[in-house]
Amino acid sequence: MKAASTSTTPSTTAPPTHSAFPPPSTASLARSSRIAPHSHIKALGLTSDGLATSDGAGFIGQNNAREACGVVVELVKTRKFSGRALLLVGAPGTGKTALALAISHELGAKVPFCPMVGSEVYSAEVKKTEVLAEAFRRAIGLRIKETKEVYEGEVTELTPSESENPLSGYGKTVSHVIVGLKTVKGTKQLRLDPTIYEAILKEKILVGDVIYIEANTGAVKRVGRSDAYASSYDLESETYVPLPKGDVHKRKELVQDVTLGDLDAANARPQGGQDIMSVMGSLVRSGRTEVTEKLRREVNKVVQSYVDQGVAEVVPGVVFIDEVHMLDIECFTYLNALLESPMAPTVILATNRGNSFVRGTGDIVAPHGIPIDLLDRCLIVKTDGYTRDQVAKVVQLRANTEGLKLSEGVIDRLAAEGEKSSLRYAIQLLTPASILARLAGRDHIQTEDINEMNALFLDAKTSGSLFNQSGDYA
Ligand SMILES: Nc1ncnc2c1ncn2[C@@H]1O[C@H](COP(=O)(O)OP(=O)(O)OP(=O)(O)O)[C@@H](O)[C@H]1O
Numbered sequence: 001m002k003a004a005s006t007s008t009t010p011s012t013t014a015p016p017t018h019s020a021f022p023p024p025s026t027a028s029l030a031r032s033s034r035i036a037p038h039s040h041i042k043a044l045g046l047t048s049d050g051l052a053t054s055d056g057a058g059f060i061g062q063n064n065a066r067e068a069c070g071v072v073v074e075l076v077k078t079r080k081f082s083g084r085a086l087l088l089v090g091a092p093g094t095g096k097t098a099l100a101l102a103i104s105h106e107l108g109a110k111v112p113f114c115p116m117v118g119s120e121v122y123s124a125e126v127k128k129t130e131v132l133a134e135a136f137r138r139a140i141g142l143r144i145k146e147t148k149e150v151y152e153g154e155v156t157e158l159t160p161s162e163s164e165n166p167l168s169g170y171g172k173t174v175s176h177v178i179v180g181l182k183t184v185k186g187t188k189q190l191r192l193d194p195t196i197y198e199a200i201l202k203e204k205i206l207v208g209d210v211i212y213i214e215a216n217t218g219a220v221k222r223v224g225r226s227d228a229y230a231s232s233y234d235l236e237s238e239t240y241v242p243l244p245k246g247d248v249h250k251r252k253e254l255v256q257d258v259t260l261g262d263l264d265a266a267n268a269r270p271q272g273g274q275d276i277m278s279v280m281g282s283l284v285r286s287g288r289t290e291v292t293e294k295l296r297r298e299v300n301k302v303v304q305s306y307v308d309q310g311v312a313e314v315v316p317g318v319v320f321i322d323e324v325h326m327l328d329i330e331c332f333t334y335l336n337a338l339l340e341s342p343m344a345p346t347v348i349l350a351t352n353r354g355n356s357f358v359r360g361t362g363d364i365v366a367p368h369g370i371p372i373d374l375l376d377r378c379l380i381v382k383t384d385g386y387t388r389d390q391v392a393k394v395v396q397l398r399a400n401t402e403g404l405k406l407s408e409g410v411i412d413r414l415a416a417e418g419e420k421s422s423l424r425y426a427i428q429l430l431t432p433a434s435i436l437a438r439l440a441g442r443d444h445i446q447t448e449d450i451n452e453m454n455a456l457f458l459d460a461k462t463s464g465s466l467f468n469q470s471g472d473y474a
């Protein structure tokens with residue numbers, strides 16, 4: 001079997017090397033927690049003509065801003081917005097971050113979306129501008145199409161075969177693994193190298209999964225679970241796929257989505273896989289650990305040659321910088337330069353500041369704390385405050401997403417609180433109130449829970465007004 005004879009690394013010491021994609025960076029995992037407060041927002045909620053629907057996709061009101069964002073989505077999709085910026089401005093809690101996330105939903109998973117917060121640039125280890133540069137690289141996607149020789153099918157058998165370990169007296173090692181693959185047309189039994197078995201374990205492949213193994217690299221990819229094993233749950237995280245057609249051994253068109261940031265990182269720390277990332281990795285075998293400008297240029301060159309050959313396509317994505325007023329003049333200047341580079345993603349900025357000092361200048365006051373030359377490159381969209389009605393709708397949506405039941409009058413009460421202080425305060429009262437309700441042995445939140453919450457916690461305005469002008473506690 002060709003797949004079996006391709007790898008010569010001993011399985012006992014080599015780390016699992018077959019992985020079509022780099023491991024998700026911990027940074028992007030950590031970011032999902034920022035998104036949780038917005039989980040009720042599914043999209044911008046626009047009609048096909050780009051008009052805002054009344055309660056579209058979890059977004060209440062804010063019609064102007066939503067429609068404007070819809071236009072930006074269209075421009076990004078047709079690649080007419082690269083190198084420009086959208087600036088979302090508005091009071092705290094008016095849905096700027098929510099809008100940006102809705103834009104990312106609209107663009108779909110294939111278009112890279114790289115969110116960051118302005119203050120992230122102040123890291124003790126990395127230069128400010130480097131943080132920005134990396135975010136921009138992560139927002140440019142590369143879709144690589146390749147035709148590869150693969151073995152594909154539903155796994156019918158997965159039997160590792162063990163033998164004595166020649167290196168140590170104890171224990172056994174896997175000497176090879178027998179994998180049975182089935183397609184509509186036939187079945188085939190493969191005898192595979194132990195390193196491939198490691199990849200199979202890493203991908204958590206079980207009998208009944210549909211997989212493919214690349215013939216000349218041994219890379220294993222799980223496509224999904226076979227239809228035959230589909231259960232009747234309404235909601236499930238599993239993706240079911242039909243039994244593959246054709247022969248087990250065939251040529252298959254594979255599409256891989258990576259970002260320039262991924263390629264930079266893979267090449268900075270070459271690990272020696274056999275996929276596209278490390279083909280490029282083999283360019284630089286010096287064991288370099290830092291992403292330098294020179295490395296980026298080398299990666300760009302290879303990317304360009306892939307594009308010229310027609311095997312790859314560049315997909316410019318979006319960088320979202322929340323709380324952009326936290327950037328300083330150095331960053332803003334660099335941002336201008338990045339925006340003008342030939343491979344620039346779309347930039348979305350958000351801020352809740354009005355006229356304020358540009359950080360790092362000391363005395364220059366500018367709208368939103370952003371220098372005029374950058375503002376010049378921005379389309380500005382404003383978010384409006386909410387009426388009591390709209391607050392009520394958002395609170396109801398949030399309660400549904402969090403699975404909370406509300407008694408009569410609670411919504412009205414929270415809407416009044418929201419109108420008095422802020423939408424966010426009203427939303428934030430929900431969870432603690434549900435805990436109070438549970439303590440009292442109820443499954444519904446009642447107005448008295450909200451009252452009690454109000455007595456326990458202060459909203460910002462009340463809290464501020466407890467201090468007199470000189471800052472002493474009144
Ligand atoms: N129009 C809306 N429809 C539904 N939910 C909304 C809407 N506007 C805001 N929200 C929700 O209200 C909360 C606060 O909104 P968000 O975080 O987007 O505010 P923001 O404008 O980014 O505020 P800040 O300036 O403080 O960052 C979030 O949970 C958000 O999902």
Ligand SMILES: [Mg+2]
Nearest residue numbers: 096097322350
């Ligand atoms: Mg925000």
